[in-house]
Amino acid sequence: xxxxxxxxxxxxxxxxxxxxxxxxxxxxxxxxxxxxxxxxxxxxxxxxxxxxxxxxxxxxxxxxxxxxxxxxxxxxxxxxxxxxxxxxxxxxxxxxxxxxxxxxxxxxxxxxxxxxxxxxxxxxxxxxxxxxxxxxxxxxxxxxxxxxxxxxxxxxxxxxxxxxxxxxxxxxxxxxxxxxxxxxxxxxxxxxxxxxxxxxxxxxxxxxxxxxxxxxxxxxxxxxxxxxxxxxxxxxxxxxxxxxxxxxxxxxxxxxxxxxxxxxxxxxxxxxxxxxxxxxxxxxxxxxxxxxxxxxxxxxxxxxxxxxxxxxxxxxxxxxxxxxxxxxxxxxxxxxxxxxxxxxxxxx
Amino acid sequence: xxxxxxxxxxxxxxxxxxxxxxxxxxxxxxxxxxxxxxxxxxxxxxxxxxxxxxxxxxxxxxxxxxxxxxxxxxxxxxxxxxxxxxxxxxxxxxxxxxxxxxxxxxxxxxxxxxxxxxxxxxxxxxxxxxxxxxxxxxxxxxxxxxxxxxxxxxxxxxxxxxxxxxxxxxxxxxxxxxxxxxxxxxxxxxxxxxxxxxxxxxxxxxxxxxxxxxxxxxxxxxxxxxxxxxxxxxxxxxxxxxxxxx
Ligand code: SF4
Ligand code: SF4
Ligand code: SF4
Ligand code: SF4
Numbered sequence: 403x404x405x406x407x408x409x410x411x412x413x414x415x416x417x418x419x420x421x422x423x424x425x426x427x428x429x430x431x432x433x434x435x436x437x438x439x440x441x442x443x444x445x446x447x448x449x450x451x452x453x454x455x456x457x458x459x460x461x462x463x464x465x466x467x468x469x470x471x472x473x474x475x476x477x478x479x480x481x482x483x484x485x486x487x488x489x490x491x492x493x494x495x496x497x498x499x500x501x502x503x504x505x506x507x508x509x510x511x512x513x514x515x516x517x518x519x520x521x522x523x524x525x526x527x528x529x530x531x532x533x534x535x536x537x538x539x540x541x542x543x544x545x546x547x548x549x550x551x552x553x554x555x556x557x558x559x560x561x562x563x564x565x566x567x568x569x570x571x572x573x574x575x576x577x578x579x580x581x582x583x584x585x586x587x588x589x590x591x592x593x594x595x596x597x598x599x600x601x602x603x604x605x606x607x608x609x610x611x612x613x614x615x616x617x618x619x620x621x622x623x624x625x626x627x628x629x630x631x632x633x634x635x636x637x638x639x640x641x642x643x644x645x646x647x648x649x650x651x652x653x654x655x656x657x658x659x660x661x662x663x664x665x666x667x668x669x670x671x672x673x674x675x676x677x678x679x680x681x682x683x684x685x686x687x688x689x690x691x692x693x694x695x696x697x698x699x700x701x702x703x704x705x706x707x708x709x710x711x712x713x714x715x716x717x718x719x720x721x722x723x724x725x726x727x728x729x730x731x732x733x734x735x736x737x738x739x740x741x742x743x744x745x746x747x748x749x750x
Numbered sequence: 751x752x753x754x755x756x757x758x759x760x761x762x763x764x765x766x767x768x769x770x771x772x773x774x775x776x777x778x779x780x781x782x783x784x785x786x787x788x789x790x791x792x793x794x795x796x797x798x799x800x801x802x803x804x805x806x807x808x809x810x811x812x813x814x815x816x817x818x819x820x821x822x823x824x825x826x827x828x829x830x831x832x833x834x835x836x837x838x839x840x841x842x843x844x845x846x847x848x849x850x851x852x853x854x855x856x857x858x859x860x861x862x863x864x865x866x867x868x869x870x871x872x873x874x875x876x877x878x879x880x881x882x883x884x885x886x887x888x889x890x891x892x893x894x895x896x897x898x899x900x901x902x903x904x905x906x907x908x909x910x911x912x913x914x915x916x917x918x919x920x921x922x923x924x925x926x927x928x929x930x931x932x933x934x935x936x937x938x939x940x941x942x943x944x945x946x947x948x949x950x951x952x953x954x955x956x957x958x959x960x961x962x963x964x965x966x967x968x969x970x971x972x973x974x975x976x977x978x979x980x981x982x983x984x985x986x987x988x989x990x991x992x993x994x995x996x
Contacts, residue, residue: 436923457921466919637966639935642911646918657907660898662780673919678911679961694963727918729926729935729970 403569405587405595406578410563417442419580420490424526427462429455429493439491448493450559453536454721458649459491459498460505463521466646469670470517470656476665483668486520490577493530493557496549497541497719501649502527503552507713508652526573531558531598535605538722540736542606544615546719548599560594568595612740615716618706625742626699634738635698637730638677644701644724644733645675650709650717653681676700698732705735754901757789757801758832759822761815762842762870763808765791766887767833774890781894784901803828803900805883809835809842809870816876823877828900831872831879832893834886834988838957841886842870843990872991881906886955886988889941909939912959913952917943925951931976931984936962936994954988964994 420426427439429452437452439459473480494502506522509515529549541547554574558566566587569575578584587595613621645651654671661667674681677697682690691697709717724733758768768791771778788798804826810816823829834840845853846869854862873879881900883893896906909915913934917924920943925932934943934952938959945952958964971981986995 432923433928436927438921456923461921637963637969639912639914639963639966639970640961641914641935643914643918643924646915659895660902662777662894662898664784664898664902673915675915678915680910726927727924729914729924729974730966731973 404575405566405568405592406584407560407587407591408557408565408567408578408584410565412581413448414444415581416578417492418444420577423488425487425489427489427491429530432456439493442492450493450530451533452493453532453534454495454539454723455498456723458647458721458723459494459502459527460649460652462489462491462525463502463505464518464652464654464673467670467672468517469668471669472666473669474666475660480669482516484517484520486517486524488524488526490526490528492528494527494553495532495721496529497539497546497721498649499527499529499549499552500541500546501719501721503549504650504709504713504715504717504719505652506552511712526577527553528574529553529556529570531556531595532602532606533559533598535602535608536722536726538609538725538734539606539720540609540611540722541720542603543610543736544716544718544720547603547606558595558598560591560598564591564594566591566595609722609736611736612743618716618739619710621739621742621746622703622707624746628742628745630738630741630745631699632695634732635694637732638694638698639730640677640679640694640697641729642675642678643727643729645677646673647723647727649719649721649723650705651675676704702735702738706739753784753786754803755786755788755798755801756803756805757787757798757826758791759789759804759806759818760791761806761808761819761836762811763833763835763840765807767807767836767883767885767893770887770890771893774894777890777894781897799825801826803830805830805832806873807832807836809839809872810876811842811867811870813866813868819873819876828880829873829877830881830883830896830900830906831874832883833888834884834955834957836873837879837882837884838988839870839872839875839991840955840988841990843995844986846870846990847986847995870991875991882908884908884938884956885941889944892940910960911939912962913937913939913941913943913946913956915939916941917946917952919943920947922946926970926974929974931971931974931980933967933984933989935970936964936967953984954994958989958992958994962994967994 426442428442429449430440431449432438436456437449438456469483471480471482509518554571556568653674655674656671658669705718718735788801804822831837835842858865883896899906916939932951933954937952937954938956989995
């Protein structure tokens with residue numbers, strides 16, 4: 403793919419143009435130590451050195467609340483609702499794009515999720531190679547430090563005011579070229595990008611699994627009865643924060659509400675999570691996972707085994723969000739997997 | 751089919767929840783179009799004892815309240831607790847932690863001895879409650895939805911998960927990550943984490959979520975640097991009728 407070199411001074415002009423065609427979101431500082439993608443406005447300072455976006459990119463393709471159909475009880479008709487705003491996510495880190503790519507696979511499998519697919523298609527993803535690493539992140543050790551697809555442009559900062567931009571799609575190249583001809587990157591610039599990646603990888607490797615991530619499903623298969631599940635889950639508040647902040651968690655619940663005339667209504671979905679006590683409750687009040695321990699274990703099995711069994715990747719991209727979000731301090735795939743590894747080490 | 755008859759009643763409380771309902775304005779007219787309101791002080795005059803659904807606001811704080819509430823229960827097919835005071839006892843229960851002479855003096859002054867009261871309690875301590883619209887004050891949008899569900903013969907739904915879920919949906923930065931306290935970890939959701947979104951923290955006004963892990967919550971608050979007294983004060987504010995406050 404083509405790679406161009408772009409200078410910082412070109413950005414305001416490009417952002418201006420893009421924001422007229424798309425809802426443009428860029429990384430910015432919320433408060434000391436907290437960053438997120440926020441709507442771009444003129445003169446907003448971009449947080450190039452952000453460590454992790456407080457909220458994952460999932461909300462852009464699968465919002466917390468989303469109408470799916472409207473119905474009319476008088477005519478017994480239902481119509482699908484498709485809402486897919488054109489948006490640019492500028493500055494998403496590779497592990498979060500990896501998570502989007504994983505959602506793509508899950509949502510397209512079986513009966514394709516049309517609402518998701520339409521939103522994803524309307525979303526331009528511009529990756530940004532991180533400069534810093536969140537203290538709770540471990541993406542470098544779960545195979546999530548780079549992505550080869552699923553983005554339109556891939557930005558790497560190679561100097562105080564220069565970037566290389568790798569093209570991932572025709573749409574991306576067109577957007578980049580909106581303000582005139584582009585400068586192809588020199589071999590030196592490309593080398594600069596390679597070095598930038600190596601620098602951040604060295605930082606990211608500080609938090610790492612003690613084994614190759616591909617061993618995780620086999621590790622878990624041995625650990626169903628581990629005492630660890632009970633030990634940690636005693637502190638679980640069943641608050642679902644670990645699920646909801648996770649860029650790869652996609653579970654939702656369905657609700658219906660009538661209008662005030664009780665004639666028409668909307669069926670919608672909203673984020674749900676397997677750590678909530680009522681998640682696995684079915685008719686007759688039977689609960690498949692009534693105990694905190696069952697739910698806690700289930701989440702790690704989802705992350706480390708069930709998703710892997712489906713698509714050959716971990717269901718965790720190592721962003722570290724759940725680690726920070728868990729007020730009880732027990733949501734931590736890195737720690738849990740490493741401790742299980744230690745527990746079973748004698749068996750290898 | 752005859753329209754169901756509904757009535758509103760209040761005990762110890764501020765009638766703020768009925769006011770919230772009155773604030774629905776045009777929406778209220780639409781929803782009330784499906785029913786016949788036989789008693790509603792905030793909106794209509796007059797009263798009748800012939801009703802199907804009773805919305806009851808306020809806590810039970812006197813022996814004679816019990817008699818009246820049991821009467822309402824007998825008349826109503828469905829009894830709905832409206833607001834924190836009715837559903838969980840709410841801030842009325844603050845007095846349960848004070849000496850009786852102190853709060854009676856405070857409220858009734860010199861004539862305190864003419865007004866016998868007892869520990870404040872939610873409706874469910876006295877009669878069977880069929881549904882709850884929690885919150886202090888209630889969320890009128892939730893009231894509207896629950897009323898429609900009752901009208902359609904559906905089981906009225908309130909969230910059975912903690913406020914954190916809606917807080918994460920809203921994308922707020924967690925108060926604990928900012929070194930502050932928050933009761934969202936043990937409180938029933940449904941308010942869209944209103945107080946956190948507004949910049950404050952959750953006070954627990956919607957009551958404990960089913961299965962709340964109180965031991966863990968205390969440890970979380972301890973670790974976050976809240977001293978025992980501050981934690982207790984926070985837990986007593988709305989949750990005085992629950993085991994959380996002790
Ligand atoms: S499990 Fe935790 S660390 Fe892994 S992707 Fe989800 S939020 Fe990030
Ligand atoms: S965030 Fe922590 S306390 Fe909440 S459900 Fe997840 S593991 Fe349990
Ligand atoms: S701020 Fe409160 S409600 Fe929100 S996630 Fe944190 S503890 Fe839960
Ligand atoms: S955030 Fe807490 S205190 Fe505020 S309305 Fe919701 S439940 Fe009540």
